[in-house]
Amino acid sequence: MRLEPIANPSLARRLGFPALALAATVIIASLLAALAGAEPFGTLGLIVKGAAGSKFALLETLNRATPLIFTGLAIAVAFRAKLWNIGAEAQLYAGAIVTVILGTSALSGMGGFALPIMALGAMVAGAVILLGPVILKTRFGVDEVVTTLLFNFIMILLVSYLLEGPMKDPMGMGWPKSAPLDRDLRLPRIVTGLRLHWGFALALISAMLIWLVQTRTTLGYEMRAVGQNPQAARFAGIPVNLVLVKTALLSGGLAALAGFSEVAGLKGHLSLDLSPGFGYTGIIVAMLALLHPLGVVVTAIFVAGIFVGADSMSRAAGVPTYIADMLLATALLLMVLAIGLTKFRVVRG
Amino acid sequence: MMALFEILLTSSFWVAAVRIASPLIFATMGELICERAGVLNLGIEGIMVIGAFSGWMAVYLGAGLWGGVAVAMMAGMLFGLLHATLTVPFGLSQHVVGLGVTLLAASTSYFAYRLILPEVTSPPKIEPFQPFEIPYLVDIPLFGPAFFAQTALTYAAFGTVALTALILYRTPLGLAIRAAGESPNAVAAQGLSVTGLRMGAVIVGSGLMAVGGAFLTLSAFSSFFFEMVNGRGWICIALVVFGAWKPGKALLGALLFAGFDALQIRLQQTPIGQVVPYQMFLMAPYILSILALILMSRRASVPAALMIPYNKGER
Numbered sequence: 001m002r003l004e005p006i007a008n009p010s011l012a013r014r015l016g017f018p019a020l021a022l023a024a025t026v027i028i029a030s031l032l033a034a035l036a037g038a039e040p041f042g043t044l045g046l047i048v049k050g051a052a053g054s055k056f057a058l059l060e061t062l063n064r065a066t067p068l069i070f071t072g073l074a075i076a077v078a079f080r081a082k083l084w085n086i087g088a089e090a091q092l093y094a095g096a097i098v099t100v101i102l103g104t105s106a107l108s109g110m111g112g113f114a115l116p117i118m119a120l121g122a123m124v125a126g127a128v129i130l131l132g133p134v135i136l137k138t139r140f141g142v143d144e145v146v147t148t149l150l151f152n153f154i155m156i157l158l159v160s161y162l163l164e165g166p167m168k169d170p171m172g173m174g175w176p177k178s179a180p181l182d183r184d185l186r187l188p189r190i191v192t193g194l195r196l197h198w199g200f201a202l203a204l205i206s207a208m209l210i211w212l213v214q215t216r217t218t219l220g221y222e223m224r225a226v227g228q229n230p231q232a233a234r235f236a237g238i239p240v241n242l243v244l245v246k247t248a249l250l251s252g253g254l255a256a257l258a259g260f261s262e263v264a265g266l267k268g269h270l271s272l273d274l275s276p277g278f279g280y281t282g283i284i285v286a287m288l289a290l291l292h293p294l295g296v297v298v299t300a301i302f303v304a305g306i307f308v309g310a311d312s313m314s315r316a317a318g319v320p321t322y323i324a325d326m327l328l329a330t331a332l333l334l335m336v337l338a339i340g341l342t343k344f345r346v347v348r349g
Numbered sequence: 350m351m352a353l354f355e356i357l358l359t360s361s362f363w364v365a366a367v368r369i370a371s372p373l374i375f376a377t378m379g380e381l382i383c384e385r386a387g388v389l390n391l392g393i394e395g396i397m398v399i400g401a402f403s404g405w406m407a408v409y410l411g412a413g414l415w416g417g418v419a420v421a422m423m424a425g426m427l428f429g430l431l432h433a434t435l436t437v438p439f440g441l442s443q444h445v446v447g448l449g450v451t452l453l454a455a456s457t458s459y460f461a462y463r464l465i466l467p468e469v470t471s472p473p474k475i476e477p478f479q480p481f482e483i484p485y486l487v488d489i490p491l492f493g494p495a496f497f498a499q500t501a502l503t504y505a506a507f508g509t510v511a512l513t514a515l516i517l518y519r520t521p522l523g524l525a526i527r528a529a530g531e532s533p534n535a536v537a538a539q540g541l542s543v544t545g546l547r548m549g550a551v552i553v554g555s556g557l558m559a560v561g562g563a564f565l566t567l568s569a570f571s572s573f574f575f576e577m578v579n580g581r582g583w584i585c586i587a588l589v590v591f592g593a594w595k596p597g598k599a600l601l602g603a604l605l606f607a608g609f610d611a612l613q614i615r616l617q618q619t620p621i622g623q624v625v626p627y628q629m630f631l632m633a634p635y636i637l638s639i640l641a642l643i644l645m646s647r648r649a650s651v652p653a654a655l656m657i658p659y660n661k662g663e664r
Contacts, residue, residue, distance in 0.1 A: 325456030
């Protein structure tokens with residue numbers, strides 16, 4: 001058997017295979033629920049209800065989607081240029097650390113004006129964290145997959161050290177968490193009384209901006225060219241390494257904004273459970289969105305819904321919450337396969 | 350400085366180093382076989398988790414220790430088959446598929462754990478492999494116990510390296526596997542199936558990774574914990590690069606790495622550990638892996654067709 005490229009895949013093919021992938025994911029999820037002794041479609045219903053069944057549930061889903069939009073964008077931008085940034089988790093924490101440092105001491109008393117400075121500081125930190133692995137890639141040819149992955153482990157240990165040492169909250173009653181941000185350095189709620197903060201709006205704006213950068217600027221064109229064929233891009237006079245560095249700065253900065261938004265919008269302090277793997281889940285979000293920045297918003301809300309819904313379903317139906325991770329991993333693999341099948345035809349011989 | 354020498358002169362340090370190296374040796378050989386055939390297997394981290402879980406669960410349910418190892422290996426090969434099917438005949442992105450397999454294998458382990466043991470707060474213990482002394486050799490000063498008073502699974506790890514090297518360099522099969530990773534067109538010209546060779550390598554390699562995971566639950570600890578693999582899979586990928594894709598050098602890398610790891614654990618107990626926060630010691634293995642990658646990058650002899658899908662009839 002071999003693969004034959006299809007020059008112009010039909011619309012039916014481009015929509016049919018991804019739809020099949022989603023359908024197969026639903027079937028597998030029902031089987032898993034049945035395996036756990038629950039009623040399959042009832043379980044899926046409970047997930048949907050838990051994710052979007054009430055105003056509270058829906059807002060919870062959007063809140064959970066906010067960091068995923070940022071990490072999803074970070075990965076979409078990087079993967080488009082074939083820069084394998086698997087370190088969004090580390091960049092997120094770098095952003096969170098800087099947000100807390102600026103928001104607890106340096107900028108205290110400045111009021112709302114300090115928020116953009118905090119966001120910018122966070123972005124710089126995230127960008128710097130990714131710059132290391134990228135320079136190792138362009139200078140020494142060290143594969144960035146492994147270095148960015150290892151940075152995640154280093155960063156979480158650094159956070160653990162900071163929370164037990166220099167950044168420890170003196171009023172924290174022994175819990176490893178940082179001092180809280182000043183009250184006036186928090187991201188306000190979009191609508192008073194509703195638990196949704198301006199981080200979500202910032203995430204939507206970021207997605208729009210990235211989409212504009214990718215479609216309307218030279219940098220966007222260069223990033224795509226480098227991703228499609230670095231040799232050809234170099235031959236066409238595109239400074240490949242410089243484009244990779246710029247991509248890294250953008251990607252690291254976006255991932256760090258997830259940390260900024262979680263600290264300033266939701267938690268108010270830094271702790272070791274700030275991110276339950278938002279950096280890794282961002283990969284799924286980006287891939288399901290086919291690396292499209294506006295698609296990332298949709299898939300982030302979808303993925304967040306599955307997590308929020310699975311949490312509430314688990315309490316009601318007793319199916320382990322890990323069903324959410326299994327479901328998403330399955331969706332990711334099937335979606336990659338579906339995309340492959342839209343571009344290639346399997347031929348015998 | 351004195352503290353350092355005291356540690357290096359105790360045989361328990363060397364015993365620990367070899368013990369820490371054992372799971373890394375299995376998984377590194379597994380990854381090496383995959384990469385020699387031309388496939389980067391980022392499923393390694395998750396496959397180690399499923400190996401650790403399934404081996405332990407099998408023993409807990411009464412399969413016996415070697416039964417547990419066999420179950421772990423089969424679970425690993427199953428996920429290897431999934432990885433191989435998507436990356437080899439379908440030629441999909443090895444990065445994305447590998448990460449997907451890692452997520453799927455790890456979440457499957459945790460899901461199954463919660464299904465089988467819904468109520469427990471601390472995981473049940475099993476009776477793990479016991480150290481087995483080889484007479485006379487164990488009496489060699491300093492290094493004797495390190496190499497000759499380990500569990501059967503550690504001896505098997507060293508056996509795996511010898512076997513991998515033997516097959517890769519001394520058999521026609523090994524030649525074909527290496528060629529599949531260097532110049533697949535030449536393999537096809539010989540009338541051999543590149544797809545078959547690569548899929549076989551990924552499946553067998555994944556089985557070894559899972560045994561590496563099972564070492565953690567069946568030999569090193571006696572229980573399964575969440576996050577117990579803790580990045581060991583990614584470190585093994587670095588070790589393959591450090592070992593320049595050669596089994597012997599990769600073994601040396603694993604031992605060296607484990608030596609540093611055993612050393613940092615012991616240094617935490619010394620006066621140095623009073624001054625330096627423990628997190629810095631725990632960071633050492635990851636920083637070391639990155640340094641190793643930088644050090645070897647100039648001389649690394651990457652298999653020429655690594656990560657390049659092969660499609661028959663395409664040049």
